[in-house]
Structure formats: structure tokens, C-alpha cells
Amino acid sequence: xxxxxxxxxxxxxxxxxxxxxxxxxxxxxxxxxxxxxxxxxxxxxxxxxxxxxxxxxxxxxxxxxxxxxxxxxxxxxxxxxxxxxxxxxxxxxxxxxxxxxxxxxxxxxxxxxxxxxxxxxxxxxxxxxxxxxxxxxxxxxxxxxxxxxxxxxxxxxxxxxxxxxxxxxxxxxxxxxxxxxxxxxxxxxxxxxxxxxxxxxxxxxxxxxxxxxxxxxxxxxxxxxxxxxxxxxxxxxxxxxxxxxxxxxxxxxxxxxxxxxxxxxxxxxxxxxxxxxxxxxxxxxxxxxxxxxxxxxxxxxxxxxxxxxxxxxxxxxxxxxxxxxxxxxxxxxxxxxxxxxxxxxxxxxxxxxxxxxxxxxxxxxxxxxxxxxxxxxxxxxxxxxxxxxxxxxxxxxxxxxxxxxxxxxxxxxxxxxxxxxxxxxxxxxx
Amino acid sequence: xxxxxxxxxxxxxxxxxxxxxxxxxxxxxxxxxxxxxxxxxxxxxxxxxxxxxxxxxxxxxxxxxxxxxxxxxxxxxxxxxxxxxxxxxxxxxxxxxxxxxxxxxxxxxxxxxxxxxxxxxxxxxxxxxxxxxxxxxxxxxxxxxxxxxxxxxxxxxxxxxxxxxxxxxxxxxxxxxxxxxxxxxxxxxxxxxxxxxxxxxxxxxxxxxxxxxxxxxxxxxxxxxxxxxxxxxxxxxxxxxxxxxxxxxxxxxxxxxxxxxxxxxxxxxxxxxxxxxxx
Numbered sequence: 170x171x172x173x174x175x176x177x178x179x180x181x182x183x184x185x186x187x188x189x190x191x192x193x194x195x196x197x198x199x200x201x202x203x204x205x206x207x208x209x210x211x212x213x214x215x216x217x218x219x220x221x222x223x224x225x226x227x228x229x230x231x232x233x234x235x236x237x238x239x240x241x242x243x244x245x246x247x248x249x250x251x252x253x254x255x256x257x258x259x260x261x262x263x264x265x266x267x268x269x270x271x272x273x274x275x276x277x278x279x280x281x282x283x284x285x286x287x288x289x290x291x292x293x294x295x296x297x298x299x300x301x302x303x304x305x306x307x308x309x310x311x312x313x314x315x316x317x318x319x320x321x322x323x324x325x326x327x328x329x330x331x332x333x334x335x336x337x338x339x340x341x342x343x344x345x346x347x348x349x350x351x352x353x354x355x356x357x358x359x360x361x362x363x364x365x366x367x368x369x370x371x372x373x374x375x376x377x378x379x380x381x382x383x384x385x386x387x388x389x390x391x392x393x394x395x396x397x398x399x400x401x402x403x404x405x406x407x408x409x410x411x412x413x414x415x416x417x418x419x420x421x422x423x424x425x426x427x428x429x430x431x432x433x434x435x436x437x438x439x440x441x442x443x444x445x446x447x448x449x450x451x452x453x454x455x456x457x458x459x460x461x462x463x464x465x466x467x468x469x470x471x472x473x474x475x476x477x478x479x480x481x482x483x484x485x486x487x488x489x490x491x492x493x494x495x496x497x498x499x500x501x502x503x504x505x506x507x508x509x510x511x512x513x514x515x516x517x518x519x520x521x522x523x524x525x526x527x528x529x530x531x532x533x534x535x536x537x538x539x540x541x542x543x544x545x546x547x548x549x550x551x552x553x554x555x556x557x558x559x560x561x562x563x564x565x566x567x568x569x570x571x572x573x574x575x576x577x578x579x580x581x582x583x584x585x586x587x588x589x590x591x592x593x594x595x596x597x598x599x
Numbered sequence: 600x601x602x603x604x605x606x607x608x609x610x611x612x613x614x615x616x617x618x619x620x621x622x623x624x625x626x627x628x629x630x631x632x633x634x635x636x637x638x639x640x641x642x643x644x645x646x647x648x649x650x651x652x653x654x655x656x657x658x659x660x661x662x663x664x665x666x667x668x669x670x671x672x673x674x675x676x677x678x679x680x681x682x683x684x685x686x687x688x689x690x691x692x693x694x695x696x697x698x699x700x701x702x703x704x705x706x707x708x709x710x711x712x713x714x715x716x717x718x719x720x721x722x723x724x725x726x727x728x729x730x731x732x733x734x735x736x737x738x739x740x741x742x743x744x745x746x747x748x749x750x751x752x753x754x755x756x757x758x759x760x761x762x763x764x765x766x767x768x769x770x771x772x773x774x775x776x777x778x779x780x781x782x783x784x785x786x787x788x789x790x791x792x793x794x795x796x797x798x799x800x801x802x803x804x805x806x807x808x809x810x811x812x813x814x815x816x817x818x819x820x821x822x823x824x825x826x827x828x829x830x831x832x833x834x835x836x837x838x839x840x841x842x843x844x845x846x847x848x849x850x851x852x853x854x855x856x857x858x859x860x861x862x863x864x865x866x867x868x869x870x871x872x873x874x875x876x877x878x
Contacts, residue, residue, distance in 0.1 A: 206819070210836075212832055212833065212834065212835045212841070213835065213841065214660070214663070214664050214841075217664065237820075238821075239819065239820065239821060240821055240824075240832050242815075242828075242831035242832055242834060243834060243835055243836040244831045244834045245811075245812075245815050245831060248720075248812070248815070248816070249815050249816055252723055252724055252727050252816040253816070253819075255724045255727065255728070256724070256727040256728055256731050256736065257731070258727075258731065258736055258737075258819065260819075266836065366838065367837065367838075425837065425838035425839070426837060426838065426839065427838065427839055427840065427842075430642050431642050431643055431644045431646070432644055434642050434643070434644060435643070435644025435645070436644075437644060444837065446839075447839070450642075450839070453638045453642075454638050454639055454641055454642030455639070455642065456639050456642070456643075457639070
């Protein structure tokens, strides 16, 4: 017992000593210098290194406006930001994605950047991209990186099957894609594996190609869900591949993107529809000699259109240094820097000049295919619709999961998405 | 029961125990296996328990990419402090609640039950504002305070049980032998209570060691972040993960808990047995 007491006392003393050095620090401007906190969500080594390097370059060139790099996490950014905003302790410059901004923009937590953005930056990013970060007419983030969904395919299987290889100029239609996956199926292999752990965004984003709209804004500004013909093409194709043709792996429906890679490398799946940035994982994990290629996602009535939620840089409304924060964003997103960021994250830059960089148009690792799709990318449907997160979690996710697995039919899917869905949205639009 | 039946029952018990151990150990063993696998093996369709080409690259990369040592130090400070303070506060309270059935003790028991009913998501914003007013945001002191408050009700609940298990007659016997109140507490009750105190401290330590959300919200600068928060930096959007380094870092993060358990386990068991004999 005495030993226990002694140990406890020693530990307490040691902790007390350590804790004396654990007080908070101020971000104050005591010496007239401005300190900005930049919370970045970069997580892969290449990307983190580039972000830190850019911050270093900024700090070297701007001794009066020091930027402090703070590492955030995609996994928890929404909750963390919400609490920080409520407590008035949010970072000055916030890295996030456009589909996460609506609540913060409507809640008044983010600064409207319109009066602050320099013309060169405004003009350098296409209108389609700006729309992703525009809420109620205000611009609450600068969209800078985006990724289309592409088909990552096993080159050997494709060549052996003799199917037509699609290009951005001549993509597969959804019907042709379905036929191709049937052809590629056999001998314990599926033509495609749809990783649909998060089925809603994949379905809605790809649905734009077939003219899917799902969310319709009326003259009174209110949004309702309606399922037209175009909205049924993508879900119908996936459903039939899984349940009728058996050309899509049923087991993959509950997987995340990365979970399908072992089956893809092992030849179990001929193709996997994944975000463009998954190429990095493919490069790192593919067995030696494995040949793969990047194909555009199938096209529909509206061509290769698909929805994206670009990564964004925003400024906190509470930041006392909004001008300086926007100056830093402008520096970070200079075309040359945007190219570095894009390559670090294996994504496409939104900026027109950055996108024209020759290094993003090489056939190597599918860069050219991705770059060719950039012009077709639109704002993800519904990201500005109030009540969308609840509609997605409570109505659409279970409905799509059940539909794709064959548990419910198209009529029931429609009933749930539309009837139940409109009930949810109505609560947010009274 | 015949000898043969006894043997088969015993064999069945061992099989059940083995299954349970495998069930418990499987995730941890898989974590270790993943931590030592090179990237191509992580993407293999037929993964193996033993890596074909074991590597330390994941550990190297984990340390290169994230400040794991600093985060471990922060976690240790927060968790040890929380464990120690929670026990220092809870022990005398538990003694009073167990030995004296007053209205206050009943109210305190009620508080313990009610406090368990609130999800922390509900508390985080008010807590954040309180700590902000106390200038404790972004300090380990603030986090420790939260951990102590968070662990206290359950720690108290546990300790009340341990105090009740110490026979009152032993204290009375000590009094009859001439021991004063303090002497009785120090020489008779405390040694019997030691395993309970250690178990409670361990509970508070592990709760704080694994805690993520409060640390995420309350600590802003990278220098203050604890291990669970730093581990999430290996995760990307839409469930993507840097699997190898994440497994390596997660494996290292479980080590302190394991070591602590290994060191303290014998003391807890020994203490419990000692109490049982006297009882």
C-alpha cells in the first residue's frame, strides 16, 4: 500500500510539473503581426508536404502575416467546425468540401467572399465550380480541387474480351456499359463492383449524365423531390446489373471504395467505379505487373455530366483578418500552386489555367482521361438543399441500399424517395 | 459425474475459452499483421496472417507523417492525470456514500444515474463555452477537467461497490482494538480497497486514453493534440485510409494500455483474493 501511495504521489508530482507547460497560447497580434490559422484536411503524405511547403513559402514572403498550419481530419471536420464556430474559436482559413458548407453558410459562420476575392482568382475558376460554393447568392468557399468518378479497369481483361474501349470523346452509354459488364462477367469474375457504402451521392452525381435532377426548385424557392425518367437510369442500371444480369458483385454493395481494390487486383472484378484520387491507392497497392487504365464513367442524355463537391477554402465570419486570409487563399491557389496541390491529392484543379498544365494531360495514370472530364463536372445535386442531410441519412440511403440489393422494387424506391422524402424536406422549408 | 464426463466437460470449457480468446484477440492480431505488411500485400485478395515480406516501413511512415511521440505524451499526461484525480475525488466520496446512508448519498447516487443518460454530443457545446470562459480551451488542463468530470460518476459507482464489499466488522474490530478513525481507514480499509482503487483508476485512464471527441473539439493546436485525434489524420474522405501507417500507429497506441494492464493485473487479482479471505 505504501508503495502504491508513493507511486501515486510521484506520478502526481511529475504530472503537475509537466502540466505547468501545458497552458494555452494566444493567436494575438501583440507585435502588430497577424497570425492566421489555416486548418487543412490534407491527409496523404504528398499532399500534406505540399500544403506545409506552401505555408512555409508564404511565411517567408510575408513576415507580417504568419500562417499557422493546423491539421484537421475529413472524418470529423463537420462536428469539430460546428463546435468551434459556436464557441468563436474557429480557424481563420477552413479547408472543407462544398457539400459540407451549406449549414455553415446559412448559419452565418462563414464569410461571404464576394467583396474580398481578387478578380484574377474569380475569373480563373469556371462558373460551374463557383456554383458549388454559392448559397443564397453568397460565395462561401473557393472551390479548388475536384474529382470525377471514373471507371478503373483491368487492362488485360478488357483487351482479352475485345469490347470497345471508351474514351471521353466516345464514352459508353449506360445501356452499352450494362452489356459490356455482362460480357466481362464469367469464370468467377464480375464485370463491375459498385462500392456503394454511401449510395446516395454516387447515384445522384452520376445520375446527372442521364438528365437526372431529382430535386426541383419551384417558383417560390421551395425544393421538392420528383423522380423523372432520367432519375431512373443510373439506379435502374445498377439494380439490374446486380439482380438481373449478375454482372455486378452483390457483396461489393456494402463496401467503401478502397475495399474493392483487393478483388480488383485479384481479377475478381474487371472494373470498379471510383473517385479519380483512388488512383494513388491503386499505384501503391497494385501487385507488380498489374495493368490498369482509367475510363470515363458512362454517358447519358446529358453526356458525361456528373456532380461533384469540390474541396473548398473558406474564411470564418468571426476572423478579424478576412482580407489577409483571402490574400493567403489567393496565394495558395495561384495556378502553379493549384497544380502542385492537385498532383499531391491526385485530383483535378478547378482553375482553368491550372487545368491546362501539360503535366495533367499525360496518358500516364489516367490524368488525361480525368482532365478531359473536367468540363462536364457540375455542382452536386441537392448540396444546397436544406434538409438534404436528413433526407439522405433517413430516407435515401436505406431506400437505395434496399433497392440495389433487390429487397424493394422501383415503385417502392420512388415512393420512399419522393413521398417520404418530401415530408422531410417540407419540415425545413416552412 | 464420471471421470470421463468430467474430462469432456473440461475439454469443452477449454474449447469455449479458446474460441472466446480468439474472438477477443482477432482484431488485435489482424492489426499487428497489417502494421507489418507492405502496401501490395494490403491490397491482396487472399490476405495472410503472417506477412510474406514483413516491413517496418509503415511505422517509419507513421512517425514521419505525424507527431506520434508528442501525441502519446499528451495522451499519457491527460489520461494519467484524469485517472489519478478521479480516484482522489471519488474515493472519499464513495466511502461516505457506502457507509452513511444520508439524503445526500441518495441524491449523489441519483446524480450518477442521471449523468450517464446524456450523450456527450449534447454536452459538447455548453462544455466548450464554459471552458472558453475559464480560458481552458486548447489546454490539457481543460481536457483533464472534462475527463475527470466525465469519469467521476462511474468511478464513484464502482468505488461504492468496492467499499461496500469491505466488511464493516473489520473496521469495528480495529476500533475495539483501539485504532482511531484515521488509523482504521489507513491501515484496515485502504489496503482492502486498493484493488478497487486501482481498477477504478485504470477505468478512468482507459476512458481518457481512448477518448476522441472532446479532444478533437477542445484542442486546437497540433502541439496539444492527443493520440486518438492524430490517428484520424491517417483517414481521408469517403472512408479512404492510409491503412499501413494507420495500423502501425494504432498498434503503438494500444501498447500503453496493454502494458499498464499487464503490470497492474496481478495487484488487482492479489488484492481481491486477500479481501475474499478476510471476508
